[in-house]
Amino acid sequence: xxxNEYGLDTHYFKKSLKLLVRDIDRYTPEEMATALGRLSDTxxxxxxxxxxxxxxxxxxxxxxxxxxxxxxxxxNYSNVAFYKELKQYVQQI
Numbered sequence: 001x002x003x004n005e006y007g008l009d010t011h012y013f014k015k016s017l018k019l020l021v022r023d024i025d026r027y028t029p030e031e032m033a034t035a036l037g038r039l040s041d042t043x044x045x046x047x048x049x050x051x052x053x054x055x056x057x058x059x060x061x062x063x064x065x066x067x068x069x070x071x072x073x074x075x076n077y078s079n080v081a082f083y084k085e086l087k088q089y090v091q092q093i
Contacts, residue, residue, distance in 0.1 A: 031074075057093065060090055
């Protein structure tokens with residue numbers, strides 16, 4: 001993990017944006033908006049403690065399933081693995 005001076009995980013964003021640019025010719029406008037929205041959500045600092053997210057767990061798990069399905073459709077297997085690992089973590093909370 002490589003954070004910049006503001007705490008942004010630059011490694012994650014460089015990797016994600018590289019994949020977006022690599023596959024840009026295959027994205028529909030809706031898919032691109034979804035992918036960029038996810039990056040935006042990730043960049044936004046968390047204003048709540050992790051314990052507050054337990055109530056959001058069903059919605060979060062549903063959203064992760066959508067991300068997994070989307071990444072599989074784009075054959076973006078590194079993101080599939082990431083979202084599956086994240087889903088396992090959320091299920092343990």
